[in-house]
Amino acid sequence: MKDKIKYGMVGGGPGAFIGEVHRKAAALDGHLELVAGSFSSSAEKSKQMGEELGLDPRRVYSSFEEMAKKEAALPEDERIDMVSVVTPNHLHFPICKAFIEQGIHVVCDKPMTNTIEEAEELCRLVEKHEVLFALTHNYTGYPMVKEARHLVQSGKLGSLRKVVVEYPQGWLAEPVEEQGNKQAEWRTDPQKAGVSAAIADIGTHAENLVEYITGLQIEKLFADTTSFVEGRALEDDANMLVHYEGGVRGILYASQVSVGEENPLNIRVYGTEASLEWNQESPNYLRVKYPDKPEEIHKRGNLYLSDAAGFNTRIPPGHPEGFLEAFANIYKNVALTLQAKKNCKEPDKLATDFPTVQDGLTGVKFIHKAIESGKENHWVEMD
Known part of the structure; x- marks a missing residue:
């Protein structure tokens, strides 16, 4: 698919359960491609994860701050369209804020932030910078x-x-x-x-x-x-x-x-x-x-x-679909919505069905x- 959504990940380093779940879910339908990441607060572990995933070492960063700035500085056809945030709760706000301010769309694990004030600030920033923000309440998928x-x-x-x-x-x-x-x-x-x-x-x-x-x-x-x-x-x-x-x-x-x-x-x-x-x-x-x-x-x-x-079913009846597929439906719908926007088209209403920053608040x-x-x-x- 030539118009894949390029995404990066913050968190999800070696041994992290939920990061691997997100990567598998994002890959399931072929709409997204992982091209960058800051996978750990340890630069060495982030580098290790990048190597395991086969990423360009120049796109594996030692901090989310560095990642947000350097990705935003890349040409539009190279930079990430979206970031997936899969860290412990206390890091959600500063990470999301850094990428939103660079105009990069966000998928964040729940809960969105640790305080109401932080959640309200993210709502304001999402509106100000006109970015898409999805929250992975995966059971809705x-x-x-x-x-x-x-x-x-x-x-x-x-x-x-x-x-x-x-x-x-x-x-x-x-x-x-x-x-x-x-x-x-x-x-x-x-x-x-x-x-x-x-x-x-x-x-x-x-x-x-x-x-x-x-x-x-x-x-x-x-x-x-x-x-x-x-x-x-x-x-x-x-x-x-x-x-x-x-x-x-x-x-x-x-x-x-x-x-x-x-x-x-x-x-x-x-x-x-x-x-x-x-x-x-x-x-x-x-x-x-x-x-x-x-x-x-x-x-x-x-x-x-x-x-x-x-719209959110992949296989015939009688074959189980479950946890990963539900996660994947959020990623698929976000990707379809972003693809439509990049092509200056109105996204399918069914594709816009995913939890938002307001749900996070x-x-x-x-x-x-x-x-x-x-x-x-x-x-x-x-x-």
Whole structure:
């Protein structure tokens, strides 16, 4: 493909799990090409990663500051179009800011920033410099999540009444951050993770999934937050009552000490006419239930599904699609949108379906409001 989007990556050095996920996802559809990177705060490790990826050593940088400036100085047909930011949370803001100010488009891992002020500043910068900003809330990329959204928007469920969303994990049930687990080390460190652990890491996925499928905004919430592991500075379990606009009620549960659980992100949406349920560990199936007729099971890849589900499907029904493909749908849609803009064309509406900088701001506000509620033991208004 001659008009591939050239991208660079910050983070994702040797041994980094999420960086490799992003690289595989970005490569899946052939729309993007990795040409540059600053893969580690260690210049030696960044160089090592660049060599492993077969990059031109002149395009492998010792810092993100150097990368942003030198890439922006290259001729337009050589410089990166976009940067993928896959570092720990505390580095998201300075990195995104550096590239946005150079007019380079951004894909950033969540949560977008550690503070509300930083998130609001990124929103201003994105508007000022007219760049595209995507946030990798990857669960929105699943075809059956898009089908769930379509069913809600089409009125299939009637008027919404209640939402129940849960994201339990068990990997932090023991103090593994004290046992050399690097993923746990930074996620439980307030200097790197910010004010929150479980809510910032997985609670934001639950919050974003509700908003994506239902379109509902949170009006207020009451959070019960706990650090079960002795000595852990940030919460590892959170349970919330949520009031959404229009009188819709919700329950949100995010935990990383739920022993035996892996990644069963699950959502149930109840309306006056029907309800739906989707689970990330069985992502190709969407259950729809009625009061007066049998339950329906909608399956990924079939022609009876919506255009949005079909647009984000690659293989025939019966063949599983999952985590990497959901990530890839965000990268594919961003790339298609950028290709259209580079060719002075209007992007396909289906290709513009990915989380934005505004979704990032919503997520950061949610984190801070939930932590505030948990500490103060009272209801907190979102605005």
